[in-house]
Amino acid sequence: xxxxxxxxxxxxxxxxxxxxxxxxxxxxxxxxxxxxxxxxxxxxxxxxxxxxxxxxxxxxxxxxxxxxxxxxxxxxxxxxxxxxxxxxxxxxxxxxxxxxxxxxxxxxxxxxxxxxxxxxxxxxxxxxxxxxxxxxxxxxxxxxxxxxxxxxxxxxxxxxxxxxxxxxxxxxxxxxxxxxxxxxxxxxxxxxxxxxxxxxxxxxxxxxxxxxxxxxxxxxxxxxxxxxxxxxxxxxxxxxxxxxxxxxxxxxxxxxxxxxxxxxxxxxxxxxxxxxxxxxxxxxxxxxxxxxxxxxxxxxxxxxxxxxxxxxxxxxxxxxxxxxxxxxxxxxxxxxxxxxx
Amino acid sequence: xxxxxxxxxxxxxxxxxxxxxxxxxxxxxxxxxxxxxxxxxxxxxxxxxxxxxxxxxxxxxxxxxxxxxxxxxxxxxxxxxxxxxxxxxxxxxxxxxxxxxxxxxxxxxxxxxxxxxxxxxxxxxxxxxxxxxxxxxxxxxxxxxxxxxxxxxxxxxxxxxxxxxxxxxxxxxxxxxxxxxxxxxxxxxxxxxxxxxxxxxxxxxxxxxxxxxxxxxxxxxxxxxxxxxxxxxxxxxxxxxxxxxxxxxxxxxxxxxxxxxxxxxxxxxxxxxxxxxxxxxxxxxxxxxxxxxxxxxxxxxxxxxxxxxxxxxxxxxxxxxxxxxxxxxxxxxxxxxxxxx
Numbered sequence: 001x002x003x004x005x006x007x008x009x010x011x012x013x014x015x016x017x018x019x020x021x022x023x024x025x026x027x028x029x030x031x032x033x034x035x036x037x038x039x040x041x042x043x044x045x046x047x048x049x050x051x052x053x054x055x056x057x058x059x060x061x062x063x064x065x066x067x068x069x070x071x072x073x074x075x076x077x078x079x080x081x082x083x084x085x086x087x088x089x090x091x092x093x094x095x096x097x098x099x100x101x102x103x104x105x106x107x108x109x110x111x112x113x114x115x116x117x118x119x120x121x122x123x124x125x126x127x128x129x130x131x132x133x134x135x136x137x138x139x140x141x142x143x144x145x146x147x148x149x150x151x152x153x154x155x156x157x158x159x160x161x162x163x164x165x166x167x168x169x170x171x172x173x174x175x176x177x178x179x180x181x182x183x184x185x186x187x188x189x190x191x192x193x194x195x196x197x198x199x200x201x202x203x204x205x206x207x208x209x210x211x212x213x214x215x216x217x218x219x220x221x222x223x224x225x226x227x228x229x230x231x232x233x234x235x236x237x238x239x240x241x242x243x244x245x246x247x248x249x250x251x252x253x254x255x256x257x258x259x260x261x262x263x264x265x266x267x268x269x270x271x272x273x274x275x276x277x278x279x280x281x282x283x284x285x286x287x288x289x290x291x292x293x294x295x296x297x298x299x300x301x302x303x304x305x306x307x308x309x310x311x312x313x314x315x316x317x318x319x320x321x322x323x324x325x326x327x328x329x330x331x332x333x334x335x336x337x338x339x340x341x
Numbered sequence: 342x343x344x345x346x347x348x349x350x351x352x353x354x355x356x357x358x359x360x361x362x363x364x365x366x367x368x369x370x371x372x373x374x375x376x377x378x379x380x381x382x383x384x385x386x387x388x389x390x391x392x393x394x395x396x397x398x399x400x401x402x403x404x405x406x407x408x409x410x411x412x413x414x415x416x417x418x419x420x421x422x423x424x425x426x427x428x429x430x431x432x433x434x435x436x437x438x439x440x441x442x443x444x445x446x447x448x449x450x451x452x453x454x455x456x457x458x459x460x461x462x463x464x465x466x467x468x469x470x471x472x473x474x475x476x477x478x479x480x481x482x483x484x485x486x487x488x489x490x491x492x493x494x495x496x497x498x499x500x501x502x503x504x505x506x507x508x509x510x511x512x513x514x515x516x517x518x519x520x521x522x523x524x525x526x527x528x529x530x531x532x533x534x535x536x537x538x539x540x541x542x543x544x545x546x547x548x549x550x551x552x553x554x555x556x557x558x559x560x561x562x563x564x565x566x567x568x569x570x571x572x573x574x575x576x577x578x579x580x581x582x583x584x585x586x587x588x589x590x591x592x593x594x595x596x597x598x599x600x601x602x603x604x605x606x607x608x609x610x611x612x613x614x615x616x617x618x619x620x621x622x623x624x625x626x627x628x629x630x631x632x633x634x635x636x637x638x639x640x641x642x643x644x645x646x647x648x649x650x651x652x653x654x655x656x657x658x659x660x661x662x663x664x665x666x667x668x669x670x671x672x673x674x675x676x677x678x679x680x681x682x
Contacts, residue, residue: 074628078656144596146596153597154598155597155598156473156599156633158598159598159629159632159633160597160598161596162595162628163595165626165627166595167591167626168508168511170510170584178625178631179591179627247508254503254504254507255501255503255593256494256496257499257501258496258497284521285506286520287425287503287520288503292500315419
């Protein structure tokens with residue numbers, strides 16, 4: 001008879017809706033393909049349908065505390081509009097929250113998917129023992145979120161956490177946001193595929209070319225598999241991923257001096273291929289990391305020597321993988337109605 | 342008979358010590374040249390001497406609440422050691438706080454000079470009406486500080502705010518911190534002089550060469566004066582300053598979504614020469630800025646058009662000059678003992 005909430009994680013590929021108890025226990029999860037190509041109305045219809053299905057099933061035995069929804073875009077908290085939704089045609093500048101509320105006849109909390117994933121990792125994952133953390137989510141794009149003094153940091157318009165659009169190469173690859181050289185252009189799954197195509201076009205590799213022309217799905221995962229199998233060009237691509245992440249993490253560490261930074265999202269499963277480059281960049285580029293780095297074995301055995309003496313305070317900077325995998329966003333969305341202040 | 346504190350702002354050039362009342366009224370200010378070349382002990386001696394002088398004078402009529410000291414280096418809050426002090430030979434890894442406390446026989450609060458300047462601007466300057474702000478201080482180096490939810494953001498070791506060591510050019514000019522292409526290498530007074538020398542060496546300018554060989558002090562201020570007089574190469578140098586600041590500010594805006602970012606420090610007096618480039622970069626590089634920018638007239642008439650519709654929420658992102666000038670650090674240091682929690 002515990003209270004429960006309903007969380008929605010709307011990704012570019014899957015739409016997932018779950019009923020979750022206050023203590024973090026999953027009651028039921030519904031997974032649907034996100035019919036992005038069928039248009040915004042269809043996706044919102046499917047979402048509301050699943051929410052109502054779960055609400056009808058569990059409200060007889062438990063109390064529904066609220067509904068939290070994570071969506072891939074920048075949300076204006078005040079208006080509930082999506083300000084940018086690069087991977088969702090027709091969603092930008094649409095009043096998503098009020099549309100959903102009209103259909104459900106109830107209040108919902110709409111939030112950026114990466115902030116929601118950060119909240120999930122804070123609640124039940126890598127960050128459950130820290131009060132302050134930042135997270136980068138590597139997927140089709142690169143999202144971000146922060147928890148400061150135990151609470152999600154929204155910023156004044158709810159737009160904080162856009163680390164995916166931090167510049168890592170001032171004259172780099174153009175980004176959909178209008179900038180050049182954003183982290184997202186080097187560390188997302190789409191960027192991995194683009195860099196592989198660039199390598200093929202430049203004639204740098206035969207293995208990638210064979211893989212791309214073999215008819216199989218040419219994905220970031222396929223390129224990761226080639227890297228694991230020892231293909232040098234595929235390994236070089238993931239070193240570029242790690243370098244871009246390392247540049248941004250070095251700035252985060254220098255700027256915020258948090259105890260924990262978490263890398264999540266689907267493409268984080270290539271951790272082994274890009275993590276060594278992250279730690280190399282961090283040690284070179286962040287004087288604060290050099291002073292607060294854990295012993296090298298905790299980093300996985302990589303990285304140059306520190307430039308300053310390690311801090312005597314004992315508080316270390318931890319860079320780590322997300323623990324909840326693809327469920328971080330779902331649990332984080334379910335958490336939203338539990339922490340309204 | 343108001344309570345008062347003593348604040349110390351220790352810069353590379355001047356050592357300033359002031360007695361300040363709780364309401365922000367200055368009782369007395371002592372300015373000494375910082376005898377850095379005479380060694381650490383001499384500077385600490387001069388500092389303690391001035392503190393004692395003021396304490397003796399005002400303690401008969403008012404209550405001394407505490408002593409706050411801003412120093413140019415990274416401070417380990419727990420130990421009171423300076424972790425890095427690029428412009429102060431002999432200060433790194435020295436227990437500055439306990440040395441001062443032994444001489445004064447009382448507790449002092451030691452803090453990074455840029456964080457202290459941020460606190461000053463929050464208390465009595467540009468940020469007095471906001472709860473959240475970040476500040477960049479442009480001097481010999483580039484420092485930074487943040488106020489979040491009304492309080493200085495220290496980070497877990499007190500090392501937060503090192504925006505001067507954010508990478509803006511991954512393969513750029515080497516920095517004393519061990520990184521390459523730090524903001525400090527493009528936006529500090531030292532960087533302005535270096536870029537001018539580079540321009541002279543490349544034969545790009547005759548006006549700069551004449552100025553440099555005229556026997557007068559070849560300073561960032563002299564180069565700024567040339568820019569104001571219309572020298573194209575000097576103007577180009579300040580556009581590089583603005584570009585580097587714009588890249589970092591774009592990331593700050595995308596990451597934190599604060600209402601205010603303040604540019605202070607001595608080199609901020611060249612605002613007119615570098616600010617237009619800041620706003621150009623911001624509009625191109627920050628999707629959050631584009632959505633929250635004030636009308637262009639408030640920026641000073643520069644910048645390309647926004648890429649997304651301005652936010653309807655009415656909350657705007659303000660980028661502005663510091664108001665307290667070189668006194669920001671002094672008032673901020675005096676503020677430190679008033680806000681101990």
